[in-house]
Amino acid sequence: MNNLADLTTPYLLLDPEKMRANCERLQAHMNKLGVPLRPHVKTAKSVDIVRRMIPAGRGPITVSTLKEAEYFAEHGFTDMTYAVGISPDKLPRVARLNRAEVTLRVLLDSKAQAEAVVAFAKMERLSIPALIEIDCDGERAGLQPGDDKIVEIGRILHENNQLAGILMHAGGSYHCPDKAAKQAAAEHERMTAVAVKQQLLDAGLPCEIVSVGSTPTAHFAKDLTGITEMRAGVYVFHDLVMAGIHVCSTDDIAISVVATVIGHRPDKGWIMTDAGWMALSRDRGTAKQEVDQGYGLVCAMDGTPYPDLIVANTSQEHGVLALRKGSKAKLPELRVGSKVRILPNHACATASQFQGYVVPDGDELVFWPRINGW
Amino acid sequence: MNNLADLTTPYLLLDPEKMRANCERLQAHMNKLGVPLRPHVKTAKSVDIVRRMIPAGRGPITVSTLKEAEYFAEHGFTDMTYAVGISPDKLPRVARLNRAEVTLRVLLDSKAQAEAVVAFAKMERLSIPALIEIDCDGERAGLQPGDDKIVEIGRILHENNQLAGILMHAGGSYHCPDKAAKQAAAEHERMTAVAVKQQLLDAGLPCEIVSVGSTPTAHFAKDLTGITEMRAGVYVFHDLVMAGIHVCSTDDIAISVVATVIGHRPDKGWIMTDAGWMALSRDRGTAKQEVDQGYGLVCAMDGTPYPDLIVANTSQEHGVLALRKGSKAKLPELRVGSKVRILPNHACATASQFQGYVVPDGDELVFWPRINGW
Numbered sequence: 017m018n019n020l021a022d023l024t025t026p027y028l029l030l031d032p033e034k035m036r037a038n039c040e041r042l043q044a045h046m047n048k049l050g051v052p053l054r055p056h057v058k059t060a061k062s063v064d065i066v067r068r069m070i071p072a073g074r075g076p077i078t079v080s081t082l083k084e085a086e087y088f089a090e091h092g093f094t095d096m097t098y099a100v101g102i103s104p105d106k107l108p109r110v111a112r113l114n115r116a117e118v119t120l121r122v123l124l125d126s127k128a129q130a131e132a133v134v135a136f137a138k139m140e141r142l143s144i145p146a147l148i149e150i151d152c153d154g155e156r157a158g159l160q161p162g163d164d165k166i167v168e169i170g171r172i173l174h175e176n177n178q179l180a181g182i183l184m185h186a187g188g189s190y191h192c193p194d195k196a197a198k199q200a201a202a203e204h205e206r207m208t209a210v211a212v213k214q215q216l217l218d219a220g221l222p223c224e225i226v227s228v229g230s231t232p233t234a235h236f237a238k239d240l241t242g243i244t245e246m247r248a249g250v251y252v253f254h255d256l257v258m259a260g261i262h263v264c265s266t267d268d269i270a271i272s273v274v275a276t277v278i279g280h281r282p283d284k285g286w287i288m289t290d291a292g293w294m295a296l297s298r299d300r301g302t303a304k305q306e307v308d309q310g311y312g313l314v315c316a317m318d319g320t321p322y323p324d325l326i327v328a329n330t331s332q333e334h335g336v337l338a339l340r341k342g343s344k345a346k347l348p349e350l351r352v353g354s355k356v357r358i359l360p361n362h363a364c365a366t367a368s369q370f371q372g373y374v375v376p377d378g379d380e381l382v383f384w385p386r387i388n389g390w
Numbered sequence: 391m392n393n394l395a396d397l398t399t400p401y402l403l404l405d406p407e408k409m410r411a412n413c414e415r416l417q418a419h420m421n422k423l424g425v426p427l428r429p430h431v432k433t434a435k436s437v438d439i440v441r442r443m444i445p446a447g448r449g450p451i452t453v454s455t456l457k458e459a460e461y462f463a464e465h466g467f468t469d470m471t472y473a474v475g476i477s478p479d480k481l482p483r484v485a486r487l488n489r490a491e492v493t494l495r496v497l498l499d500s501k502a503q504a505e506a507v508v509a510f511a512k513m514e515r516l517s518i519p520a521l522i523e524i525d526c527d528g529e530r531a532g533l534q535p536g537d538d539k540i541v542e543i544g545r546i547l548h549e550n551n552q553l554a555g556i557l558m559h560a561g562g563s564y565h566c567p568d569k570a571a572k573q574a575a576a577e578h579e580r581m582t583a584v585a586v587k588q589q590l591l592d593a594g595l596p597c598e599i600v601s602v603g604s605t606p607t608a609h610f611a612k613d614l615t616g617i618t619e620m621r622a623g624v625y626v627f628h629d630l631v632m633a634g635i636h637v638c639s640t641d642d643i644a645i646s647v648v649a650t651v652i653g654h655r656p657d658k659g660w661i662m663t664d665a666g667w668m669a670l671s672r673d674r675g676t677a678k679q680e681v682d683q684g685y686g687l688v689c690a691m692d693g694t695p696y697p698d699l700i701v702a703n704t705s706q707e708h709g710v711l712a713l714r715k716g717s718k719a720k721l722p723e724l725r726v727g728s729k730v731r732i733l734p735n736h737a738c739a740t741a742s743q744f745q746g747y748v749v750p751d752g753d754e755l756v757f758w759p760r761i762n763g764w
Contacts, residue, residue, distance in 0.1 A: 024456065024480065024764050058706055080668075080707045082398065100707045101652035101662060104727045106398060125653055128726050149653075156708055157653045157662050187705070278475035279499055279523075279531045288475060288531050294454075295764075298672035298739055331561070332432055332738055333454045333474045334530055352502050353478050364706055365672055368743075371763050389745050390398050390669075 023374065023381070025276040026295035028366070029357065030373040030384070031319075032068075034270035035252060039069050042234060042251050051240045054078050054097065054227065056249030059364045062373065063091040064384035069252060078229075078247045082109045087387050089118045097121040097227070099183065099247065101149060101157055104132040111140050121180050121225075125149040125159050130172040137176060145180035146173050147225060152208040153188035153201070161212050170221040181225025182212050185247070189232035193261045193306065202233035210242040232263050253363035256313060260305035266313060266321065271367060272357035273312070274374075275335060277350045286328075287337040287350055291358055293330040297365035311335065312358040312366075319357060322348050327358055397748065397755070399650040400669035402740070403731060404747040404758070405693075406442075408644035409626060413443050416608060416625050425614045428452050428471065428601065430623030433738045436747065437465040438758035443626060452603075452621045456483045461761050463492045471495040471601070473557065473621065475523065475531055478506040485514050495554050495599075499523040499533050504546040511550060519554035520547050521599060526582040527562035527575070535586050544595040555599025555618070556586050563606035567635045567680065576611035579604075584616040606637050627737035630687060634679035640687060640695065645741060646731035647686070648748075649709060651724045660702075661711040661724055665732055667704040671739035685709065686732040686740075693731060696722050701732055 046053045057066050058080035066088065067073045075095030079085045085096050086109070094117055102110070102122040113120045124130055124146055137144045148169055151158030159166050166182075173179035189201040205228045216223040228240075229247030240246065250257075253271045254264040275291030293311065302309040311327035314337050324343035329336040335358070339345055350356065360366035367373075372385040420427045431440050432454035440462070441447045449469030453459045459470050460483070468491055476484070476496040487494045498504055498520055511518040522543055525532030533540050540556075547553035563575040579602045590597040602614075603621030614620065624631075627645045628638040649665030667685065676683040684700035688711050698717035703710040709732070713719055724730065734740035741747075746759040 024483065025477075026764060100664060101726075103399075103650040103652050103664065105650060109398065126726060129653075132726075151655075154658070156705060156710070157655065160657075276477045276479060278477045279503075281525075281531065283534075284528075290474060290477065293673075293739065294742060298674070298736075299667075300672070300674075331530060336530070352475075352500060352506075362672075365667065368668060390400060 025355065026273050026291040027374050028370040028372070029272050029274050030375045031270045032375055034268060035065070036068070038251055038254055038264070038268060038270060042248060045235060046246055049237060049240045051243050051246050052076065054245045054247050055252065056080070056099070056247050057084055057088065059249040059367065060252055060386065061367070061388065062384050062386040063088065065252065065373070076245065078249070081390050082106060083387060083390050085113055085120055089113050089116065094118050097123070097147065097183070099123055099185070101125060102129055102133065104136065107133065107136040107144070110144055111136065111142060114142055114144055119145065121145045121147055123147050123149050123183055124169070125157055127165065127169055127172060130169045134172055134176045134178060137178060144178060146178050147180050147183040147227065150182050150184040150208060150212050152184045152186055152205050155187035156185065158184060161208050162215065166212060166215055167219040167221065170216050170219065174221050179222060181223050181227065181244070182209065182216070183225070183227040184209060186228065186230045186233045189230050190257070190261065192232060195236065195262065198232045198236035198261070198263070199238060202237035203239070205233050206237065206240060206243055213242065231258060232261060235263050250363050253367070255363040256309045256359055256361045257301040257305070260302050260307060260309070266359060269359045269363075271363055271373070272315065272359050273366060275356055275358055277352055277354040277356070279352065285338055285347055287347065289335040289337060289356065290333060291327070291335045292333040294332050295369055296327060296330060296335065296358060296360060297362065297369050299360075299362040299365035301361040309361060312360055315357040315359060317355050317357055399729065400647050400665040401748050402744040402746070403646050403648050404749045405644045406749055408642060409439070410442070412625055412628055412638070412642060412644060416622060419609060420620055423611060423614045425617050425620050426450065428619045428621050429626065430454070430473070430603075430621050431458055431462065433623040433626055433741065434760065435741070435762065436758050436760040437462065439626065439747070450619065452623070455764050456480060457761060457764050459487055459494055463487055463490065468492050471497070471521065471557070473497055473559070475499060476503055476507065478510070481507065481510040481518070484518055485510065485516060488516055488518055493519065495519045495521055497521050497523050497557055498543070499531055501539065501543055501546060504543045508546055508550045508552060511552060518552060520552050521554050521557040521601065524556050524558040524582060524586050526558045526560055526579050529561035530559065532558060535582050536589065540586060540589055541593040541595065544590050544593065548595050553596060555597050555601065556583065556590070557599070557601040558583060559621070560602065560604045560607045563604050564631070564635065566606060569610065569636065572606045572610035572635070572637070573612060576607035577613070579607050580611065580614060580617055587616065605632060606635060609637050624737050627741070629737040630683045630733055630735045631675040631679070634676050634681060634683070640733060643733045645737055645747070646689065646733050647740060649730055649732055651726050651728045651730070653726065659712055659721055661721065663709040663711060663730065664707060665701070665709040666707045668706050669743055670701060670704060670709065670732060670734060671736065671743050673734070673736040673739035675735040683735060686734055689731040689733060691729050691731055
């Protein structure tokens with residue numbers, strides 16, 4: 017960092033031991049199921065972090081933007097999948113990466129996209145491998161299993177040797193607090209993938225990659241027969257949304273926003289801090305969960321949560337700490353200048369509000385930059 | 391910009407004519423009421439923009455972070471108010487600015503803060519002017535009018551010649567769709583300010599600055615007798631939240647996020663784009679307004695809104711366009727690769743997701759960078 021002595025709040029603190037434990041836990045589960053992990057780097061967006069997730073530092077990784085792809089390629093990563101539907105105007109940037117030693121797969125779910133990708137690859141005389149996006153739970157993009165378009169698109173891609181396989185994301189698993197429901201979502205994702213692969217094979221087409229994933233299904237899958245890779249992102253840090261559906265505990269959450277107390281409203285039961293929505297993000301992902309954590313759960317600097325203390329409201333640069341409604345806990349005495357740590361609802365959203373991570377390293381603090389933007 | 395030909399979506403498009411009209415409208419109203427404007431630069435965070443708001447380029451401005459203060463000081467601004475309660479650990483950065491030709495006022499609402507600011511200023515042998523924060527509508531920080539602490543704090547500051555005045559923010563006006571309610575909020579803000587000033591004068595203390603403001607009250611104030619400056623921020627761009635409470639029309643909104651269509655779900659009535667919450671922000675400020683705009687209102691590239699088409703849902707890098715519930719409009723035909731413009735719920739939040747503004751300048755596009763962070 018430029019000047020650690022001047023560390024101003026709000027800043028984003030990363031606990032590298034918790035992060036390591038989160039990574040080891042999922043890696044061990046994947047090892048047991050015999051399926052390689054392709055981490056989604058959209059959460060961390062930091063080479064310092066992703067190199068710790070993947071020590072060899074080449075991949076496989078999943079990216080959510082071409083800026084991530086370019087950044088990780090610059091840092092030596094070579095095996096990437098861009099897991100957002102491709103539009104033709106982005107193909108020149110994709111091609112620049114595929115011209116180097118990098119493999120960057122694209123994703124699509126229409127004949128128009130497949131024709132554009134094939135035409136562009138032919139014109140540029142290079143390979144742009146493509147995955148067909150499948151919808152397994154009605155949450156987002158993708159074709160329905162059994163849709164004839166899957167084979168039509170497969171044929172368009174295969175004609176130019178560009179059919180890499182299929183990809184799906186069980187986003188519905190984020191709404192599954194029950195263990196059985198998460199296990200069912202994982203098995204449904206697997207079965208969908210296996211069926212679509214068979215659809216391609218039956219049409220005489222290859223399907224080398226069968227890619228599934230979401231942090232909840234990755235952790236709760238009991239069998240991944242037929243799957244060639246698992247994608248997951250937020251598990252590297254975890255967050256209150258994941259804790260709210262029992263994928264982790266709040267104690268596993270590896271990032272927190274450090275804030276300073278800047279005032280009090282004893283008449284309202286409020287403690288004011290300098291971490292507003294600009295630091296915490298506007299994400300209210302726990303609002304519809306069993307326990308609404310407001311804009312975040314407030315902890316002492318040693319990481320211990322204060323009983324029932326949440327960020328009840330925010331302005332751009334103000335956070336309002338208050339006890340949950342109905343709580344019988346006592347508001348802690350936190351004088352102006354005191355520091356607190358706030359666990360985020362959604363790690364991807366909160367981390368994106370910062371330019372990097374402050375990380376304890378022995379007795380020192382180091383700064384791991386991250387990228388944002390497109 | 392590095393390479394305008396490679397302009398990738400999502401990007402943030404700024405219409406400089408709309409911005410100019412928004413600035414002129416409020417400036418004309420302030421001229422009529424005889425009160426100078428101290429724009430809040432937390433919305434734009436760009437010297438290219440703020441120099442157009444304040445052509446002399448010295449101030450007065452309001453800032454929400456010390457990073458803004460340092461950035462605008464580097465660019466020649468000298469008259470600033472940091473309108474978030476000060477914590478003692480931030481005083482060294484405040485002092486560095488006040489040591490130069492800059493005046494940076496701080497804000498506080500407790501004796502502990504006042505004592506810390508006075509002690510620090512004495513130790514450093516410089517002046518750190520301070521404003522006392524007053525609460526005019528129970529929304530955030532500040533002391534209640536009539537509270538004895540106002541005079542106590544005033545005395546502590548005045549003893550070292552640091553009492554600059556008082557400041558309040560009518561944040562409650564954001565919940566006032568009615569014209570009469572906004573006018574009443576403005577008059578209540580004014581009356582509160584005048585009463586607190588009198589409280590200080592009655593105690594033999596000075597009160598040079600009487601600072602009020604919010605975008606709704608700034609536009610709807612009919613009389614500002616006794617007020618020395620008006621602060622407002624979001625009016626520079628306006629947004630759907632301001633349109634929803636009739637401070638502007640949707641046609642006044644000067645920024646939009648340009649997105650590319652990346653797919654379709656005809657079975658669901660969805661059009662998928664590459665502008666998810668990472669581009670639009672998680673702000674759902676219109677959710678409780680009369681018209682819920684989802685994550686934004688979708689327009690053609692010429693700025694015309696598509697009837698009833700909103701961003702109904704988002705993932706990190708996916709936006710789902712859909713018609714409002716109950717709409718009889720027809721989903722527009724937008725092929726993969728088509729561009730749309732999305733008007734934001736909350737300009738401050740959406741702009742903060744970007745590193746700058748793409749601005750038409752004659753037949754060209756230029757890039758105006760902005761700062762983020764602390």
